[in-house]
Amino acid sequence: MSSNTFGKLFAVTTFGESHGPAIGCVIDGCPPGIPIAPEDFTHDLARRATGRTRHTSQRREADEVEILSGVHEGRTTGTPIALLVRNTDARSKDYDAIARQFRPGHADYTYWQKYGIRDPRGGGRSSARETTMRVAAAVIAKKWLAGRGVVVRGHLAQIGEVLPHGFDARTVDWQAVESNPFFWPVTGQVPELEAYMDALRKSGDSVGARVRVVAEGVPPGWGEPVYGKLDAELASALMSINATKGVEIGAGFAAVAQKGTEHRDEITPDGFLGNHAGGILGGISTGQAIECGVAFKPTSSLRLPGRTVDLDGNPVEVVTTGRHDPCVGIRAVPICEAMVALVLIDQALRHRAQCGDVGPVHPRIPG
């Protein structure tokens, strides 16, 4: 039940602080026989990494993954897989000035109240640096899922008040998403976003974002009623990402204003007539695409000064001079994908335990 472990059967335990010697994870319960090599991690870690464009934090981490255990002759053995990434660009001095302050919107105050002491360097454990290991662990999960026809992909669906123009959520151009630094589904809009982000960075302010993740190919039957429901696990997984403020499935909050005749996805022999459910009914997958939306708050670390108090309760002004993302939601796309993939492999193994297989029992409703 350790709180730094995600998943019950594909259990990922992460460790490490933003500016400590290393971050890492241990994956327990991984099926044996999956081919895995250090270079398999490169692509997704690069998608998540900072310092790649001017629109993200300028911290540059090598993010080289060392496989310490659980892999023999290029294949998983069924024993725990430990992955290690050394921190190489940790500039603790950037943070010394604020070690005695509580940055507004950060976990400084809450860690200090919970544990009595805290590691102030770069946010310590509360830093989004931890999510590196989620993405790394999910690389293995995605491989296993891909072998069963399941593909998990995400894109940005909103930055601040900017929405994708002329976008149909049912026909995402995934190549377009991967071709720009914003994971934006409408390529023609990228110059607009570049200008928007440049202006934002100059202003010293930050902005929120909305991420959408779609998992295709999930068979009917995954999900564990009633407290391990697929949507409940997705909500927990996505809400555990730094800076998340909301999670929705399918129609999400829009369902509040819908009528039942509009929302319920009727069924014909040719398949479901809609997917307001987001691919989940009663906490179990329907076989349709699973769709999640995630709200990210604007970065709290700003060049613009703010009011706060110090350890003794005295008022002070806080200004963040470190390297930060003006919109943390952008880099959150691969992290959201990772969490959805980790939920899915875990649910697949749980389903297999109880029901004997990963697939549905009966013939499927198409589509």
Added chain:
Amino acid sequence: MSSNTFGKLFAVTTFGESHGPAIGCVIDGCPPGIPIAPEDFTHDLARRATGRTRHTSQRREADEVEILSGVHEGRTTGTPIALLVRNTDARSKDYDAIARQFRPGHADYTYWQKYGIRDPRGGGRSSARETTMRVAAAVIAKKWLAGRGVVVRGHLAQIGEVLPHGFDARTVDWQAVESNPFFWPVTGQVPELEAYMDALRKSGDSVGARVRVVAEGVPPGWGEPVYGKLDAELASALMSINATKGVEIGAGFAAVAQKGTEHRDEITPDGFLGNHAGGILGGISTGQAIECGVAFKPTSSLRLPGRTVDLDGNPVEVVTTGRHDPCVGIRAVPICEAMVALVLIDQALRHRAQCGDVGPVHPRIPG
């Protein structure tokens, strides 16, 4: 890790089907010495129950709680508390006609695909009847929390497209909320809602709703980074309720369009200057009010006919003639409260395990 258990240290395992002989729960890990009697359950179960007004399902269950264990001479003993509620108004005949159909928007199809077989009577395990036991278990949790100054309350914040008029979320009139069948915070609007619901019921259609839950008095320090974060646990808890499609904390999805200077809650010696965070930073409580929003979809069981398929994949028309709520979100208010209370007691015990006490280590920031 059983999926019908909620909580790690205050662990509630529920069982029972909508039209089986009984529903019940076992609460393990409850602190000893809490006074508890059968009549303590009456108030909250009545708030959740159907059949009380014309605006909810007309099923009338006695909902009498029998305490089977774990209480001696009126106090909890530290051993498992089993609670049992017999089903008395289960009319299976209402459901016979649809046993071979998959109701759109229901778990019929997914249970059938997952398990191969399903109990079709009233939705079986997937029925919201299960939530009776969540509310019952939370009665004990709320008692313990009240002893530490923590109060959890909820209200409806939207029905369909109707919003509360002139409502300030910071100063909820909780007496008003409890005085009307809609848990609506603006009493003057009740006649409007009555008319709205009457029209809806006549039309045979249904509508979604939005619930807001506020937990006051939570000390700083509750919550378990990084996968057992307080907000992640709340998201999981609330998303596990039947018909939920979205969960948000604090500013929630509104944070997407906010600027960092607007969202971050600055701090002065007199306290926080806002609560966009919803009382949680880095997954740990700040000492401010914890605020959650929950989206409920419109009921899928409608008198208006809909298209679906039967077990053999043939097209059929489905019409629900059973007793159903035109807006399930209304009765969800006490259920949402219950889940928040269950999360809070569990986090409090987890905090106490690691840190030795339920309270914060240092002097608090006021407010």
Added chain:
Amino acid sequence: MSSNTFGKLFAVTTFGESHGPAIGCVIDGCPPGIPIAPEDFTHDLARRATGRTRHTSQRREADEVEILSGVHEGRTTGTPIALLVRNTDARSKDYDAIARQFRPGHADYTYWQKYGIRDPRGGGRSSARETTMRVAAAVIAKKWLAGRGVVVRGHLAQIGEVLPHGFDARTVDWQAVESNPFFWPVTGQVPELEAYMDALRKSGDSVGARVRVVAEGVPPGWGEPVYGKLDAELASALMSINATKGVEIGAGFAAVAQKGTEHRDEITPDGFLGNHAGGILGGISTGQAIECGVAFKPTSSLRLPGRTVDLDGNPVEVVTTGRHDPCVGIRAVPICEAMVALVLIDQALRHRAQCGDVGPVHPRIPG
């Protein structure tokens, strides 16, 4: 992680006190489709029950199992199975006299110190009455195991200083075991045991016992290194039974004085040349019979007076006049079987989750 739950994937949560209204359990994670009826529980519960012969406690419980959930039209549905047994012969007055004393060798003192309060009626939660539900839950587990060729059986291997005469552990006559009230493998010795027990009962004293459990048909590959090893789980399961003081696997404590050349079970193409390992190597089943030995202490409740203290620390004399077994180890045989069966189904499901099937990957070493 609740401590009244046994098993991770086939999770059995028990509740109830010896003299409360009822005892029961909830089984979560049970595979769907297993045929089950109330009468299936009769045989094993009768084997465990008191009051059947003069050699066990004279308490007579009907032990009628009511299935509250999880079974539809005679088959498990995959949802939680709740079983309930009402207590009908609870004579609380037998215990009133000792409510203020700590019975030596009992949990009176420790419950009181742990929880502050305790239910003194018949030992409350610490009574062996709880094991009724272990046996009931294992009836379902045994059914599933039997479908895979796995049979779990136990016998008494020692009462006090009495050992079975001319007994070969490799060829147990299981019919003989079931034909006498002592689960004794050598029928000719039964008159001797009857006389031994009669004398013991007259003396007012009690005696320990040793139980042996054998599981045949387990395929190679079940067991979870390194902390969920099959032998570690068996040790935990068996040591959790009331009055257990020791557990051993295969050669057990006799291995201490063995040489490596004697202990290691060499292998030929015809199979293993011995089974000192007790069917487990590295925490994983070998395909040989799994063999466990369990030590039970003599009953602590005696008619012969003993010294103790009362709640205030004053010396008092304790004499037990209630109904007790002079040798609790006898009735422990079906309980030990039950725990082994519960471990095996749980391990089978865990194996299936990670490795995709319940069987071994490669051709087996015979026998």
Added chain:
Amino acid sequence: MSSNTFGKLFAVTTFGESHGPAIGCVIDGCPPGIPIAPEDFTHDLARRATGRTRHTSQRREADEVEILSGVHEGRTTGTPIALLVRNTDARSKDYDAIARQFRPGHADYTYWQKYGIRDPRGGGRSSARETTMRVAAAVIAKKWLAGRGVVVRGHLAQIGEVLPHGFDARTVDWQAVESNPFFWPVTGQVPELEAYMDALRKSGDSVGARVRVVAEGVPPGWGEPVYGKLDAELASALMSINATKGVEIGAGFAAVAQKGTEHRDEITPDGFLGNHAGGILGGISTGQAIECGVAFKPTSSLRLPGRTVDLDGNPVEVVTTGRHDPCVGIRAVPICEAMVALVLIDQALRHRAQCGDVGPVHPRIPG
């Protein structure tokens, strides 16, 4: 529920293979504020290490512990503590010859059948090298326990057929135990043991051993009925150590032949009159010393040839030429201590969660 994790609230997850790049562990749930430095691990790791005397395997590992996370300015912060030990003396060539054979008494065959593939180098994950991390994690546990007056110590109680002469288990000379390479409580017997072990090594054979662990200072009230009983957790913990075949508490298997009047530990105002219970009643500590006995089998890796089969089922002769202990039980002493310490801290935190403190509620029975 991952099977490479030990403990529920002080959760230790280990990883690593005998001849992989490194072994390590992650400790989650550790209380904050415990002072810890790399040199704190030296003493206990040296007690467990090979290559220190001629009586253990000649493999020499530096066993230098790197603290990767969870410690800031010399104190635990409450976040996960990752410990890493690089493997430096891994001679894989020693094992190449037997990669296609199943060593009798080893996990070669069972891992191969469970996972399909296995890492044959030095036993891979099934090697006792993994226990290094148990000892390392327990160093932190012991520090916390020592702060509450709890001391855990072990000694050898039997090697093969050799028993300690004139030894009184109630008055162990712990200094004597630490002064000889056998953790033997009777110093005068050491020359006899040296000769015994020299002869054994020359013969090429091996022998079993019995370890005894005593935990003093545990307050009444630790332990979680009914499946997380203190004795059940100890049994699981100790049985999970490589080569263990049996575990007993207090009188253990000797209780089988005892009478109730002999076994039950009567109580007077001056304290308990015996400790046949081994400090545990009803799964909860009594405040007396907790006493465990553990049986270790003789090492299966022998220079003396044995019969086995290869991957194809053909008969082959196996001779172990690697570096092995003639009596693995000797080095098991600090490992047994470690497991007892890990159980105790976990139970203490669980007790604190439910009951609010680590100590008993009422005044204690002395002694």
